[in-house]
Amino acid sequence: MTQESIALRATGITKSYGPVKALRGVELELRSGEVTALMGENGAGKSTLLKILNGDFRPDEGELSIDGMPVDFGDPSDARAAGLRVIAQEPEIIAAVSVAENIFVGNLGSVGYNRTALLRRTRDELERWGFHRTIRAEALGSELSPAQRQIVEIMRAVVSRPRIICFDEPTSSLGDEEVTLLFALIRQLQAEGIAVGYVSHRMAEIFQLADRITVLRDGAFVGTKLVADTDHDELVRMMVGRDLSQFFHRDPAPLGEIVLELRGVGNQFVDGVDLTVRAGEVVGIAGLVGAGRSELMKTIAGDYPTTSGEILVSGQARRIRQPSDSIRAGIGFAPEERKAEALLLQRSVRDNAALVVLRSLSRWIFVNNRAERALAQEYIDRLRIRTPSAEQLVGNLSGGNQQKVVLARWLATKPKILLLDEPTRGIDVGAKSEIYAIIDELAHQGVAVIVVSSELPEVLGVSDRIYVMAAGRISGELPRSEASEERILALAMDEDVAA
């Protein structure tokens, strides 16, 4: 590789947040026409590095250069002017205006304010990058799904034809179909000679996409490897500093009575759902995005009332019309959108971890119970939540560590029935295997667990039995011994059910 192909170089980057050293002498090179993955455990400093590249703040020490010329970004507009775009993990979408206006916000000069021309240009761009079937140029910001919001954020960057684009966990809110589109887009960016930086915790994605991988650990630079010269185990060692088994396999517990039973449950999202979970059983729910998996969890948790059928807990029909009803029935629910729904960002890690479910409409109240806090602390240690102290505000933790705080609380609560929606999304490889071990432990203690996951190896690894959903219905049920990725996918795409 010649020097000229290095579009961006960061050397000796150091950054502290008060006493927290988020980055210590980090090196990164992004080459034109290549994808460089940035990996590391939750809190390793990946997002902090991208924020520096975006000009959100300057590093305390270190230099950035573009095409060999030193640059100094005082704010994001400097980074943009230099041809560098960082795709934010949480897109800022203006609700009241169209997709077209959202995409060209800040770029209107190049199109003028002619609405017809703007829409036409937007349609051309959406088509050029393969998103025209996914998003309409006229749709309002407020109508967009999380995945569509992410795509608008990406389009906003590509229409300015940058030379360097960095993505921070772009697939965490995308479904399989949108992931396929995103990968196609990244390959197109690559073919046009753009340098791509890519943060993800998903190993399979990295091996599919990346040419090179740079690993950070505890804010320090560990090394950069060509994908062709490394493998899963070596990357895990670089990230975690120790060996981990490739994938967790559950040790099935003896099954008890049926604790949760759904008979023909239906509402505006799901239809005729029959399902059982026994004490000590881990039931997986697989399906494509939009199949109704999260909606089913929210129905059981009382967020969406049922309009037909029954929910039975330990053989007794329960009226579950609101969250407090499900909490009273012994159902714990860790939703997919953990940050928005479950965390108090302005409270400490300790307060958040000590939040315990009681009979309250607001779902949470504080309990000053030492034993409970000690228990929460145990989970914090096990999940390796990276925080300077238990008094740190949760809002200052890295994204993945916030996820861990919510899960720690649920895993420590030991309800009779535990619903986990995408429990390892955004969580690093070390904590993932620890979460599987805790699920296994809870099952051995007699908890009935449901795990919703889009990662097939995860569903296959943790579940005793798997239900597959398509179009709001259960399209099939597979015992662990008969389940495979192929069989799950066949049921997930079940045309009869979808019709």
Ligand SMILES: Nc1ncnc2c1ncn2[C@@H]1O[C@H](COP(=O)(O)OP(=O)(O)OP(=O)(O)O)[C@@H](O)[C@H]1O
């Ligand atoms: N605003 C802030 N105030 C204080 N500490 C912060 C702040 N933002 C980040 N940190 C700390 O800096 C460190 C690096 O965080 P960063 O968000 O860069 O991690 P990350 O590698 O992106 O992790 P994740 O995989 O969880 O997204 C963490 O220890 C985090 O708690």
Ligand SMILES: [Mg+2]
């Ligand atoms: Mg991050």
